[in-house]
Amino acid sequence: MHIHRIAAFTSQGQGGNPAGVVVADQLPPPDEMQRVAADVGYSETVFSCPDGNGAWRTRYYSPEAEVAFCGHATIALGAVLGQTFGPARYPLALANAQIEVSAEKRGGEWVSVLRSPPTRSAAASPELLKEALDLFGYAADDLDPTLAPCMANAELDHLIVPLRSRATLARLDYDLDQGRRFMQAHRIGTVAFVFCQSETLFHARNAFAIGGVLEDPATGAAAAAFAGMLRDLGRVKHGEIVIMQGVDMGQPCRIEVEFTAEPGSPVNVRGTSSVIG
Template sequence: MHIHRIAAFTSEGLGGNPAGVVLADRLPPAEEMQRVAAQVGYSETVFSCPNGDGSWLTRYYSPEAEVAFCGHATIALGAVLGQAFGPATYPLTLANNRIEVAAEKRDGEWMSVLRSPPTRSAIAKPELLSEALEIFRYSANELDPTLAPCVAHGGLDHLVVPLHSRAALARMDYDLDEGRRFMRTHAIGTVAFVFSESDRRFQARNAFAIGGVLEDPATGAAAAAFAGMLRDLGRVKEGEIVIMQGVDMGQPCRIEVAFTAELGAPVNVRGKASVIG
């Protein structure tokens, strides 16, 4: 089994979120995929094989459990498929969805664009938000008063908490076990804290305790969910946004999301990828 190690959502050739990518004739047993993901140790490893219907059967594993969808691993998968079979759009059959990833080479770098599952969002319940603020050691007066916290979906549910200052975002901290319990109890994929630099540019940090990782440097699924949330709330009705993530980890990542004004429609998440040396 050959494991490609790819940094997804790199920024000016730096940073990126590492993902393992395995292409196979057919998927290994679930326990084998879980073992490999734990051994690789990245926040996600993606396994993909031809499905017989023109699509690629695709599954995602964190070091601790299978994940229904992972954006940065899909960006990495696109780059590997592009390297192996050439620039093209590749349909993917996931555990619960069908999506696609397109790969092309630009100025010597692989660029992947994933088309997300449909998006949806709802204002976070007060008790859920209150519990999250306690776990992550924030007070209510540190929230952005112009953007409501939401549970947003773009393949997975994410609790998105907008903060009013970059300084507040920089000091995100929590206990991993406590965060894992919270995410498992409420079936949340990540808790995403965001700061609005402008209407179309954001800084983000994503806690991924449910996957055994304190923080994810780039989270394409959460970026898709956040874009859908902005559209639902009328903050950004259509066009493109840029999300910078991983900066506080020393792994700067750039995530670009393009979307139409159609509520609930899938969005396009774009990022560069490179082989990890």
């Protein structure tokens, strides 16, 4: 089994979120995929094989559990498929959804675009929000008064918490075990804290305790859900946004999300990738 190690969502050739990528003739057994993901140690490792019907059967594993969908690993998978089989669109058959990733080479870098599952969002309950603020050491005064916290979904539920300043975002901290219990209890994929620098430029930090990771440098699934949330709230009805993530970790990542005005429709998440080591 060959494991590609790819940094996805790089920013000007730097940073990125590491993902393991395994492309094989058939998927290994689930316990083997879990073991490999734990050994690789990245927040996710993706496994993919032809399904015999023109698509690629695809599964994602964190070091501790299977994950229904992972954006940065999909971007990394697109780069590996493009490098191996050529620039193209590749349909992906996930455990519970059908998506696609395309890949092309631009200026010596592989650029992948994933077409997300449909999106949806709803206001976060006051009880859930208070529990999250207590866990992460924030107060109500730290919230952005112009953008409501939401539960947003693009195959996974993400709690999105907008903050009023970049400095507030920079002091994010929490206990990993408490965060894991919180996310398990509420079935949350990540907790994403965001700061709006402009109408189309955002900064984000994503806690991924449920996967055994304190913080994810880039989270394509949460980016897709966040774009759907902005559309639902009428904040950005269509067009493209840029999300900078991982900066406070020393792993700068750039996530570009393009979407139409149709409520709930899939969005396109774009990023560059590079080989690690």
